[in-house]
Amino acid sequence: MIKPITNMKDAFSLKGQVAVITGGNRGLGFGIASAMAEVGADIAILCRDRAKAEEALAELAQFGGKYKSFDCDVTNIKSCMAAAEAVTAEFGDIDILVNNAGTSCFSELLDMDEELSDWYKVLNTDLNGMVHMTYVFGKKMRDAGKGGCIINITSNASFIVNKTQPMSPYSSSKAAGNHFTHCMACELGKYNIRVNAIAPGFVNTELSRFIPADQFEYINNQMPLGRFGESIEVGALAVYLASPAAAQVTGTVQVIDGGYILSC
Numbered sequence: 001m002i003k004p005i006t007n008m009k010d011a012f013s014l015k016g017q018v019a020v021i022t023g024g025n026r027g028l029g030f031g032i033a034s035a036m037a038e039v040g041a042d043i044a045i046l047c048r049d050r051a052k053a054e055e056a057l058a059e060l061a062q063f064g065g066k067y068k069s070f071d072c073d074v075t076n077i078k079s080c081m082a083a084a085e086a087v088t089a090e091f092g093d094i095d096i097l098v099n100n101a102g103t104s105c106f107s108e109l110l111d112m113d114e115e116l117s118d119w120y121k122v123l124n125t126d127l128n129g130m131v132h133m134t135y136v137f138g139k140k141m142r143d144a145g146k147g148g149c150i151i152n153i154t155s156n157a158s159f160i161v162n163k164t165q166p167m168s169p170y171s172s173s174k175a176a177g178n179h180f181t182h183c184m185a186c187e188l189g190k191y192n193i194r195v196n197a198i199a200p201g202f203v204n205t206e207l208s209r210f211i212p213a214d215q216f217e218y219i220n221n222q223m224p225l226g227r228f229g230e231s232i233e234v235g236a237l238a239v240y241l242a243s244p245a246a247a248q249v250t251g252t253v254q255v256i257d258g259g260y261i262l263s264c
């Protein structure tokens with residue numbers, strides 16, 4: 001059983017915990033990495049772009065913990081296994097896994113090439129990447145016997161059909177990610193591993209800078225809170241889900257989107 005908190009002292013602290021974050025080198029993943037580092041976690045960033053990882057590690061240094069990056073392509077399970085061995089050799093047992101790495105494409109199904117390259121690229125990263133990492137690090141958590149926490153970054157696009165951009169592979173893989181979260185919460189609860197998802201809406205990252213100005217305005221106008229989110233705000237929610245305060249929280253999908261899905 002995961003012990004409940006008895007007071008609020010350190011209820012939101014991640015001191016002494018090790019967090020593995022895929023795609024923690026930039027964007028939303030870096031927001032999660034810095035939020036977790038600020039409340040005491042040591043961080044392992046798994047990604048492909050080493051130069052960007054070095055920049056991220058240099059920024060995390062201000063928080064005074066242990067921060068390292070490891071090469072990993074989440075679409076390739078062997079690469080995930082190699083990264084898991086390297087991470088545990090460096091950090092020991094891990095406590096938190098954040099499946100954040102993701103990609104997208106903006107094309108209608110009938111306009112895709114005959115190999116459906118866009119479909120498979122997105123599904124292999126956003127859904128299968130999450131599955132690979134959960135398989136590999138879930139086993140490590142189970143075998144260590146200390147429990148753990150897995151956070152899957154999906155999207156509010158898992159609930160809606162986005163009018164501004166055609167993106168069926170993205171929406172489909174994120175919807176599957178939500179239900180994978182439900183299934184894993186049930187399968188892994190007996191090992192004291194909690195599994196939750198965060199479904200962000202539009203967040204200011206490199207990805208969202210490609211949104212044309214007219215669409216940007218439309219989206220902001222649709223949103224009850226009137227603005228894009230920031231990575232640190234998603235990071236704050238991830239901190240809560242990973243913290244002792246959330247000891248009784250599993251199998252949930254937490255939407256953080258300024259209310260967009262209510263009014264789009």
Ligand SMILES: NC(=O)c1ccc[n+]([C@@H]2O[C@H](COP(=O)([O-])OP(=O)(O)OC[C@H]3O[C@@H](n4cnc5c(N)ncnc54)[C@H](OP(=O)(O)O)[C@@H]3O)[C@@H](O)[C@H]2O)c1
Nearest residue numbers: 023027028047048049073074100101102155202203205207
């Ligand atoms: N931005 C938004 O508005 C928004 C909204 C809802 C949900 N999300 C979700 O949030 C997550 C992060 O999005 P973002 O906006 O921060 O995107 P981003 O700036 O484009 O960053 C994508 C991240 O994923 C990593 N990645 C992609 N493919 C990978 C692979 N095969 N193996 C390992 N790492 C891989 C990238 O690492 P490299 O740099 O090494 O390539 C990068 O760190 C995604 O799952 C996305 O769907 C974003």
